[in-house]
Amino acid sequence: MSWSDISGHEKQKEFFRRAAVSGRVTHAYLFSGPPRVGKTTFALELAKFLNCQNPTERGSCGQCKNCRLIANLAHPDVSLLSSAGDYLKIDQIRNFTRWLNFKPVEGKIKVGIIKEAEKLTEEAANCLLKTLEEPPGESVIILITSQRASLLPTIISRCQLIEFSPLSYSEIYRHLVEEKGWEEEEARKVASLSPGSWAKAEEIKKGKGNLEDKFWELWNKLKDQSHPLLMGSWFYDNQEQLPLIITFLEQYLRDLWVWKVTEGQYADLLFFEKEKVEEEAERQEAETWKRLIILVDNLISDISGNLNRDIALCRFLFSWRGECNHASSSRN
Ligand SMILES: [Zn+2]
Known part of the structure; x- marks a missing residue:
């Protein structure tokens, strides 16, 4: 897996390529955009890119130990946090920030990804805010949301915003054929009915x-x-x-x-x-x-x-x- 395996989002890839080359990767990003356009896949690829032992222009190598461990969600320095039910609770965020404070053990930088950040309870959000205000060194936090308006403005203002747009017809078509193995004819029809996201494509197929x-x-x-x-x-x-x-x-x-x-x-x-x-x-x-x-x-x-x-x-x-x-x- 490298940048080229992610359909679309070319501007965002270019942004991170440049940030990495010039050493301007910041401590916190907010990935915002419609559901199921590939924000989490992108965040994991970024985690690989930042930790890869042989990164190139095209992204991570996908082969080194760090890349393989991240792909299997088994890397000690990369964490993917999801809600337990309807909320992201304060205990989860406490554990997360404690983990983030330790130095990386295998990789170069710790990457903590929080999915559905809009589900943070107010307590949890305030706990996270402290870490965003004083981020530990050698760490990156990526918050992911499809409902940015439901996040505390204080959280938003501490993160660099990365906006993900709906995917184009050809990006969806390519994804359905190349990644999901759909028949071309079916992919063509469903892609034309589902502007913007896989979510719609999959729902329509079902x-x-x-x-x-x-x-x-x-x-x-x-x-x-x-x-x-x-x-x-x-x-x-x-x-x-x-x-x-x-x-x-x-x-x-x-x-x-x-x-x-x-x-x-x-x-x-x-x-x-x-x-x-x-x-x-x-x-x-x-x-x-x-x-x-x-x-x-x-x-x-x-x-x-x-x-x-x-x-x-x-x-x-x-x-x-x-x-x-x-x-x-x-x-x-
Ligand atoms: Zn690698």
Whole structure:
């Protein structure tokens, strides 16, 4: 394993390469970004890089004793701390900081990684804060979080922030094929449905049949123009899977639009089977499909933002009806 084995995050790799070369590795980092984009894998690779006996431009060698022990989570100078249940408790942090205070025994520098740092209790956070204020020499602390807003500002201000962005389509595709061994066709489809993270890709693969069935239920309701106020209970019953079902809706609209615009020339680019797309695509003009895609995009950002979900859905359903009615009246 070296930097090149980690998909994406090129800026972050370059940052640490430079920091190591110029001796500017600091005592505490906060890795912040969406879940399952590879923050922990990156932190462990950094631990290897800093402790490797033969590091190069490309990262750690992956072969030396330090690299092998870290890969097996068995290195005495590298610790990966996770929550015990819902919280990271003060006893865990006390043990962690005590361990951090001893000099390295096998490696060059101690690396203490704390996953899900947002789960620190207030007591635990304050205990950790003391260590962040007076860090022991020859040590690096890496806090990892996908919910930075839930961390005490005093903790954030003591760490150098490293932001991890959602992964691109090609980064996810490559990861699914090369690391997870997925079939190329399946990886292509799932990667296009899961912008940003493996988490979504894996969830979609697990629930694919069921999610697709749910999506068709929703599609039929939208197509029949069920009254928005009558659709509330369906949304309520499916609220947990809703973000993924909506992703299917967006993908289907894209297929309809692509089919219409290209007059069916690019069937191999479709996510859904051709049979499910070709007839449906003719029901609206390309422009209308495009406007409906925008409505779904807006719904996705409303839901992922702070807007109340019921309000967002209501707005979406009324706009959807308006758009379809407008399209059919301009056809007549
Ligand atoms: Zn090595």
